[in-house]
Amino acid sequence: MKYGIVPIEDDDDVELMFGVVVSKGVPYFVEIYLEKFSKCAMNESSSRVAEMSSHGYSEGKSSSGMCFGGETSSSTCFGGGNSSGTSRHLDGNEVVESGMLIEKAMTMASFDDSFLRTRNDVLNPMELRKGMVFGSKEELLHTVKQVHIRNHQEIVVTRSDHLNWHVACKFKSEGCEWKLKARKWSAHGNFQIMETLGPHTSQIVADPTIKEKVLMATAKTVFGYQPGRKKIRNAKKLALDEVHGSWEGSYEDLPHLMEALQSFNVGTKVDWFFKEDEIGERGSLEEVTFKRVFWAFKPCVDGFHHCIPVIQIDGTHLYGPYPGVLLSATAVDGFSHILPLAFAIVEAENLSSWDWFMERLRRFVAGRRHGICVISDRHAGIMATMQNEGWHEPHDHHRFCVRHLAANFCSAHSKKGLKERVVPKEV
Numbered sequence: 001m002k003y004g005i006v007p008i009e010d011d012d013d014v015e016l017m018f019g020v021v022v023s024k025g026v027p028y029f030v031e032i033y034l035e036k037f038s039k040c041a042m043n044e045s046s047s048r049v050a051e052m053s054s055h056g057y058s059e060g061k062s063s064s065g066m067c068f069g070g071e072t073s074s075s076t077c078f079g080g081g082n083s084s085g086t087s088r089h090l091d092g093n094e095v096v097e098s099g100m101l102i103e104k105a106m107t108m109a110s111f112d113d114s115f116l117r118t119r120n121d122v123l124n125p126m127e128l129r130k131g132m133v134f135g136s137k138e139e140l141l142h143t144v145k146q147v148h149i150r151n152h153q154e155i156v157v158t159r160s161d162h163l164n165w166h167v168a169c170k171f172k173s174e175g176c177e178w179k180l181k182a183r184k185w186s187a188h189g190n191f192q193i194m195e196t197l198g199p200h201t202s203q204i205v206a207d208p209t210i211k212e213k214v215l216m217a218t219a220k221t222v223f224g225y226q227p228g229r230k231k232i233r234n235a236k237k238l239a240l241d242e243v244h245g246s247w248e249g250s251y252e253d254l255p256h257l258m259e260a261l262q263s264f265n266v267g268t269k270v271d272w273f274f275k276e277d278e279i280g281e282r283g284s285l286e287e288v289t290f291k292r293v294f295w296a297f298k299p300c301v302d303g304f305h306h307c308i309p310v311i312q313i314d315g316t317h318l319y320g321p322y323p324g325v326l327l328s329a330t331a332v333d334g335f336s337h338i339l340p341l342a343f344a345i346v347e348a349e350n351l352s353s354w355d356w357f358m359e360r361l362r363r364f365v366a367g368r369r370h371g372i373c374v375i376s377d378r379h380a381g382i383m384a385t386m387q388n389e390g391w392h393e394p395h396d397h398h399r400f401c402v403r404h405l406a407a408n409f410c411s412a413h414s415k416k417g418l419k420e421r422v423v424p425k426e427v
Contacts, residue, residue: 010186128180133192137165140182140191153200165191169200176201212236247321251290258295267298269364273356292353294360296342301365303339307331309372311341311361312401313382315349325349327357329365341365354381355388362390370395377404 128147134140144167148155154170164183169176178198182191215232219225227235245253258270273292310332318324327344342365346353366372374391376382378400385391386398406423 012185012192013187128193128196130193130196133190134182135190137184137191140165140193144180151200210236251322254290254293258293261295261297265298267301269296269298269301269360270294271360271364292344292346292356294342294344294357294364296361296364297340300339300341303333304331304341304365305369307333307339309369310375311366311372312375313358313361314376314401315379317349318345323348325353327353329357329361349379349381351381351384354379354385358385358388358391371397373397373399375399375401377401378408 128144134143144155155167156170156172157166158168158179159166162184164181166179166181168179172179178200179196180193181195182193184191212229212232215236216227216229219227219232241249262268262270271294272290273294274288275291276288278291308331311329312331313327313329315325315327318326325346325348327346327349329341329343331339331341333339342357342361344353344357344360346357374386374396376398383398386396390396391398402423406419409422410419
């Protein structure tokens with residue numbers, strides 16, 4: 001076994017020297033003879049090593065590069081060979097993208113290299129590994145950033161100076177332990193990745209509102225295949241279900257959510273209404289069909305008794321394969337701050353659902369407090385409900401929302417300036 005001449009210029013060279021011995025698995029001790037050179041002599045030595053490498057210095061059969069040991073299949077080679085000078089071979093098996101670690105004969109890693117481009121695709125993304133060497137800090141930054149952009153990941157810089165560059169996952173506070181440390185070699189001014197810890201356990205979640213035609217164009221560009229709109233729609237649905245959960249799963253989790261709210265917010269009111277209740281067939285059925293649910297947080301219920309006697313009610317439509325309406329009631333405190341009082345998910349906005357919601361609002365929130373002014377739009381269901389016992393005059397009052405009145409007025413009369421005649425700008 002023979003070893004080539006390698007200049008020792010810093011701690012990295014010392015680590016490389018012992019690494020060669022370890023990689024050969026030598027069971028006995030090795031005597032190392034060191035000769036001290038001046039700075040000029042060191043530069044000449046480096047050039048001589050590079051020249052020896054270009055002439056195929058080796059005891060084995062390597063056509064180029066620098067080999068330590070016997071046959072190429074079992075020796076440690078740096079550069080050359082059939083790897084086009086882009087990797088370091090350890091015992092003919094392990095490949096580390098670090099290139100030649102000696103001045104003049106060093107092969108730099110770059111995001112533009114053909115080797116890295118072939119690894120950088122959707123199905124087999126390129127990896128950043130310990131030992132990769134870059135010609136400059138700018139090249140290191142460019143490569144690391146491009147890799148994370150392609151893999152839909154985000155990083156933050158934890159240290160950056162003329163000798164060191166450290167980055168970590170942006171979501172390290174959420175448990176992702178990925179990080180990378182690189183530093184500049186004092187001998188030749190190149191940057192090398194000294195430590196990596198991973199892999200990433202978080203990814204950027206894509207925009208769920210992305211258009212189908214954009215996905216079709218992306219599939220065409222990346223895979224060279226043009227899928228149909230139906231396949232794209234199904235694939236998008238599967239991806240959204242994996243990230244956000246399915247519509248069915250969300251409704252299945254609703255009872256667990258309400259149970260958790262009552263457990264951690266003691267006194268929170270929750271009331272269910274099922275289709276079987278409507279027809280009187282619920283009894284002891286093990287399975288029921290969801291129709292409505294009402295909930296009010298205990299702190300908000302307590303806070304209402306210290307607010308002015310005004311409640312605003314409204315509903316907003318829910319979209320998806322299971323349409324419904326979210327009803328809400330809010331109050332206002334003495335500083336004009338909004339306090340949410342109660343919510344309900346119902347099948348539709350009609351007389352039955354509003355009557356059911358207002359009855360529970362009286363029972364669980366308002367209680368025996370009267371003199372309350374309820375503000376709403378002019379929905380027929382609300383107007384009929386406010387005539388029922390519990391909310392009618394003279395105990396309570398019903399007034400219409402000015403904003404809704406102005407919107408209805410503008411729908412019927414579109415002439416410019418009329419809206420300000422109904423609702424002044426300062427209101």
